[in-house]
Amino acid sequence: MKEEKGHQADRRKFLVGMGIAGAAATATLASPALAVAGNRCETKWDQEHEVVIIGSGFAGLAAAIQAKRLGAKSVVIFEKMAVFGGNSAVNGGLFAAPNTALQKKEGVKDSPERMAADQAKAGRGIANEEQLLHVAKRANEALQMTIDAGAEYFPYLQQLGGHSVPRTYQTTVAVGSGITQPLLNECKKLGVRLVNRTKFESLIFDDKGKVVGAKIREGYYFGRGKEGSPVNVRAARGVLIATGGFARNVGLRSAQDPTLTAEVGSTNPPNATGEGLLELFNVGAVPVHMAHIQTGPWASADEDGFGYVSNYSIYNFAHSISVFPKTGRRFMNEIADRKTRADAQLQCRDDNGNPLPPVTITSYEHAKQHPTMKKVLKYGVGWKFDTVEDLAKHHNIPVKALKQQIEEYNGYVKKGVDEQFGKPMAKAKDKYLKAPFVTVRNWPKVHYCQGGALTDVEARVIDSSTWKPIPGLYAAGEVAGGMHGVSRLGSCSIPDCMVMGMTAAENMMKS
Structure with a gap:
């Protein structure tokens, strides 16, 4: 095995061309991969699993449940913080889906095409319409996953800004934990291994350029530096990066939009700092729409x-x-x-x-x-x-x-x-x-980063040097960029996260 992240010279030029400055560029230029690229080193595995998931928000939880339902015997979720759920647990708990039971009850005519069109309009012509339609077509399925797990919603629909019809459910607790907690309990029932206080550090490749695992630091306490013990975790079927956005990384966000200084607040918790995204860029992922950072009105x-x-x-x-x-x-x-x-x-x-x-x-x-x-x-x-x-x-x-x-x-x-x-x-x-x-x-406060790593409709991360999927590497949720374009419609992040997480799990289980 070798830990290599190749293409560094090409990637540096690419990042500069995309306007990725500040923290992102510094992380790339200072990466140890520059010194070890091309050198071989054997990897000693401390753990082995079929599916390895980094991040315990909507995307990670949905992926774990789907992988288990498709027969995965060993699924693990690593979470950086002391509690599970990430930014998803503190979001608004608003879930948009077309052709739902409540819409039929209220006489609302809707379709996946209409929902995707509403989002594309907000995206100002640069949203990924293929991905939007993919998510809209499966949003009802993802909603049902939350209901089956025990999530409870108010018995009425809301029509949020930019939506042409009412299609948004809200949890009865009016917060995202009304979804993450039931999904977390479902993961426990299915036998998903859940490990908190574990910081994702880097991806591990084999000598053919396939992602085969990840380096994790166990016993990590957020805000205290490099505490904890590093372990190498093998992933037989793939690694899903579901670490969320970078709304709290002031250096990175202000490098994209200089108006988003430290004086601008954020709705995200302090741990939304984007290290998972930076590692994706380090290994060759394509940065997309990084300057499109949404504030909540x-x-x-x-x-x-x-x-x-x-x-x-x-x-x-x-x-x-x-x-x-x-x-x-x-x-x-x-x-x-x-x-x-x-x-x-x-x-x-x-x-x-x-x-x-x-x-x-x-x-x-x-x-x-x-x-x-x-x-x-x-x-x-x-x-x-x-x-x-x-x-x-x-x-x-x-x-x-x-x-x-x-x-x-x-x-x-x-x-x-x-x-x-x-x-x-x-x-x-x-x-x-x-x-x-x-x-x-x-x-307004900084709420959501539309930018991130480019993925295809199968949730596979695209390599900036080959423009093909990086084998064994998937991303879902806010860490993946380009789907929503200039502006994301409210209540569309949960179906995005869950459907793309489910999609990633399905493709891993085919491998």
Whole structure:
């Protein structure tokens, strides 16, 4: 065996051409592979498994379950942190799928082609439509996997920004752990080996260029450096990299988009640092769409991370208005795609150019229908007002302009047509804005990295020197780039992760 990562000179030129700078370029140039490429060394295996999965989010868990159902006797998931689930456990728990039981019950006409078309539109012409359609066609199957495992969803659908019809389920706990925990329990029932505090360090190749294993550091404590013991883990059928994105790697993300400095918050946990992605680049993966980094327009500067305001806003935007405090007027379609809304919000500034977060206003009788409203109010990241005057005074909004805006908007609700910004009004039917009100302040946070390593529709990682799949190497979820293009529609990451994880497992089991 040999540990080789070849093509380094070509890859350095390629990374420069793709604009991968800062942390990514440094990692590539400093890689030990530069010194050992072409040298042979025997690998002593400490563990052997059929399927090796790095990362325990939606993609990794779905892959493990699918591999086991297809007959794999030995499947292992390695997780960097002390708890399983990764960023998936703290996401919004929103799952989009076409032709579902709830859509049929609510009389919603949908199709995989329509869902993929909605996403392609948000992708601004550069999304991978083949992959989008592949995921949409199997999204219902992935949804059923979560239900079979014990995930529970509200008995209604949501229509998120950019979706042409309601197709989004939400977990009853309003967070991704409502899916990851049932999937984790299913993995345990099936006999998947789950190992936490294990940091992925590098891939191991054989002398024919096939990935045959991974070097893992066991006993690793995040944030403490190189703690732990290295072990070599053999993968008889393949290795799946499902390590998520790099939203918390400020150096890497700001190298792609200089506006995303340390001053910009993130909805992701601190461990979303992208080491798995950098290792994929080190071994020759193609970087794709790295500069397309999405900010969540439903986040709030009044709390850290994803918080409570995010899910509250996602649910309520459809029947609420967002106003610019200086004018008391709406400035966007509240359920446009994420990029459109985030770009509009970032223009909301005071006379000195400082951020002036817009205020989202909802009637209390409608806001209370979402379970997070109580926590929004309890933790002081949202406010309840009995009158428009009190609301305007608190947020320093001109009251006359605000009253006029509310009156105009209620007219749109009555007509079923938003004459200001063209917001679809189906979910706002009969939901007039009236006192008492609940308000939150929204400001974008880095949420999702559309960029990553190029994969094909089979979840195989593509080699930058041959433009063919790297044998034995798969990637799924946010670590894989290019599917969503410029902007990812909300609630589409879970089906993406799960379907591509399942796809990777199926192809490994064919090998």
